[in-house]
Amino acid sequence: MSAGGLVTLMQPQRAPQGMRVLAFTVDLDRDCNVAVPGEMAAASRDRGRGVPPRHSASAEGMEAIADMLRSLSLPATVFAEGETLLSLPDASVLRGHELACHGMGHEDLTGESSGLVPDDGELRAIIRRSKEALSSRCGIVPRGFRAPYLNIDPRVLSHLGEEGFSYDSSMTAAAEEGSVTPWRLDNGMLEIPLARDRDAEGRIMDSYLWAMHEGRRPVEDYFGMLERFRAGALVMATHSWHVAEGVRDGRRGKAEAAAQTEALAQVLGRAKDLGFEVLTLEELERRFSADR
Numbered sequence: 598m599s600a601g602g603l604v605t606l607m608q609p610q611r612a613p614q615g616m617r618v619l620a621f622t623v624d625l626d627r628d629c630n631v632a633v634p635g636e637m638a639a640a641s642r643d644r645g646r647g648v649p650p651r652h653s654a655s656a657e658g659m660e661a662i663a664d665m666l667r668s669l670s671l672p673a674t675v676f677a678e679g680e681t682l683l684s685l686p687d688a689s690v691l692r693g694h695e696l697a698c699h700g701m702g703h704e705d706l707t708g709e710s711s712g713l714v715p716d717d718g719e720l721r722a723i724i725r726r727s728k729e730a731l732s733s734r735c736g737i738v739p740r741g742f743r744a745p746y747l748n749i750d751p752r753v754l755s756h757l758g759e760e761g762f763s764y765d766s767s768m769t770a771a772a773e774e775g776s777v778t779p780w781r782l783d784n785g786m787l788e789i790p791l792a793r794d795r796d797a798e799g800r801i802m803d804s805y806l807w808a809m810h811e812g813r814r815p816v817e818d819y820f821g822m823l824e825r826f827r828a829g830a831l832v833m834a835t836h837s838w839h840v841a842e843g844v845r846d847g848r849r850g851k852a853e854a855a856a857q858t859e860a861l862a863q864v865l866g867r868a869k870d871l872g873f874e875v876l877t878l879e880e881l882e883r884r885f886s887a888d889r
């Protein structure tokens with residue numbers, strides 16, 4: 598820990614020789630979530646019935662994604678927001694996947710999106726409640742964290758370290774020459790970032806699959822991202838609800854939701870064909886710890 602107790606970033610470390618890993622991550626959170634100015638917890642986008650949190654698209658999408666992963670025999674890391682997890686009709690859908698934390702009420706931990714910055718006591722309470730949701734519903738002690746809206750800062754990371762988390766996956770790193778390597782924070786946690794590179798036309802492209810689900814990028818763009826990736830760990834991410842609800846289009850019908858799930862299956866199938874090793878983030882974190 599640095600002076601003042603805040604976490605600072607350290608130099609990225611080298612990927613173990615020959616490592617070319619894909620980690621598929623799912624943020625299980627309230628449907629089409631939006632930050633509310635002056636409020637800690639998130640709302641769902643207003644579809645004509647106000648903004649109270651909705652969870653049905655998230656539950657439906659999680660089931661579809663879990664079925665798809667089973668058919669491909671692939672594990673995912675699921676960042677479960679506490680309230681959405683507790684509202685899931687059947688948590689057995691998560692069996693076989695790694696579970697990690699994503700806040701309790703999808704709180705904006707840095708205040709960047711809501712304008713409301715939680716104090717240290719509030720931060721600690723949010724993090725502890727999100728851990729308790731996972732232990733009470735699923736009987737596990739989570740090791741990983743992804744911040745809602747990916748809003749993370751040194752203070753939040755310090756609290757996460759104190760609460761026993763061993764990795765965070767909230768930052769985004771440039772895939773320099775087709776490589777992204779997790780790095781060690783000075784509180785001992787491993788940062789396993791999402792990736793950003795440039796597509797064939799030179800446009801910036803994120804490994805968060807948001808643009809694909811919103812119809813702004815075809816699946817082939819993500820094939821390209823996989824093909825450009827040569828070493829280290831490529832973390833891809835989606836939201837469970839995004840399969841069943843679009844930000845622009847609203848709630849999707851069955852055929853549309855199936856097409857969204859199929860697009861995810863195509864990306865993951867392509868990664869397998871290209872020889873990526875598919876790991877959960879905890880498996881990846883353990884590998885880096887063994888390598889130290």
Ligand SMILES: [Zn+2]
Pocket residue numbers: 624626630699703744745746
């Ligand atoms: Zn989220």
